[in-house]
Amino acid sequence: MTALTDLTIREAADRLRAGEISSVELTRAYLDRIAALDDTLQAYLTVTGEIALEQARRADERRAAGEDDPLLGVPLAYKDVLATEGVQTTCASRILQGYKPPYTATAIRKLEARGAVMLGKTNMDEFAMGSSTENSAYAVTRNPWDLDRVPGGSSGGSAVATAAGMAAGALGTDTGGSIRQPASLCGVVGLKPSYGRVSRYGLVAFASSLDSIGPLTRSVEDAAILLGAIAGHDPADSTSVNAPVPDYTAALRPDMKGMRVGVPKEYFLAEGMQPEVVEAVRAAIAQLEALGAEIVEVSLPHTEAGLAVYYIIAPAEASANLARFDGVRYGLRVPGGELIETYKQTRGAGFGAEVKRRIMIGTYALSAGYYDAYYLQAQKVRTLLKQDFDAAFEQVDVLAAPVSPTTAFRIGERTDDPLQMYAADTLTLGASLAGVCGISVPCGFDSEGLPIGLQLIGPAFEEARILRAAYAYEQATDWQRMPEVRV
């Protein structure tokens, strides 16, 4: 019999509905597994055991009273960049140690209204800046497929909690690949919704024109369930779009008939591509063809410029967003004798190396004399990049490509070389800059047994399309597996 902690959200919901298990039982199973594994894996920064059991009891009562919902009583994990009322929210930064938000993020509030249970808050790169979760001020999260390797980032804790059966699913955030890349490196499904599909209210801002909240799950259907729960307009976020939320699970079909899949040639030519990744993704594309899709080669000519565009725009926005951390209203304060000096000392002591690096790049790019050359030019090239996607989507329904140029790298391997770390985002940040949606779905393993992800990218607000393609692929293959974690 499958362990309770291996069940997908859909499977758990079916058993809860049938009365075979209770939410309290399921929640205890997850808390036990967290207790057994998380000293080693360190996916969580905070485990909210008491809150979880209380929410589970309430979910069981609601079910006993006749309520039913696929999320009622299902235990989830939330990235620590999402505000949770009264529960420490640190963004994995020293500067927010002890911060307890006075409100809960809209995405989590929506899940809680549906009866989801919060197991805790997951580790991440500080303020979501990074691709390995090594930039956390608190813990190094390990990849459950190989404990010496990174889980990817920045939503590494959410990916590991989901992959290792320490949550039924999780929320992460994606600014340049931070959901899709860790999902790929940990062998789970990760969906980055279109910009504006999910309210960012209660998401601590990194790059406001790029940030989006999305699910990490053990099946495509689960991703559809979670996305349907968190999507939609929110008066508290003026950039959340007032467009109807379709029933994403209804869009899932086991074939690709009538779909045109574009293969962007530039996404196979990135520097440092691991040949096994290219092979696995090519094989996955052949599988999509066998399922009835028409395969078309397309070009996204500004792909190579994407990295430079991203590493100007995201730090520029971050430098403005992170100005609020000054020791006055929340978080750390290091007294400097006078106000400006207090700001400087607080920020100098509270931010880690990568956050300082990005604040410095961003401040430079926005400073007098450099704004036109760096920031404005980057925003113009961003327009070209978006036009590439617009043109591609006139020819095809979805794009298929690798997620990450390589499988999980070793802990410590890239920490001394920021540019090498940034290269991990090469194939994901294009979709972020264009505001379109993307999903990572497991498509194989390399010779070391490390997971590989297939990226499917769709036009803005066409999440149903990438979910359908990912589902058809997933149903025809069996790459969604759980690691045997040795602790």
Place this chain on the structure above:
Amino acid sequence: MPLSMEEVEHIAELARLALTGEEKERLREELSEILDIAQRLQRIDTSDIPPTATVLPVNTVLRPDESRPGSPRDRLLENAAEHEDGQFRVDVILD
């Protein structure tokens, strides 16, 4: 194009970041490398291309001008390092 130490210190001042000598030296090298890559964007012809202001197909969104309750003051003050009389307390900025 390597940055000078003066430039690094000027940016740190603008960003209100206290940095150690070692941090400044390291950032000087790293920022120079990153900006070299950013320089490559200069080669792309963008003469007729507008900058991306938003990726969304929407313009200004208006809502009814109705008052709503804000966050409770005492809850907000709970997270402050110092507060007094319902206000955040900071160092004196005017003598």
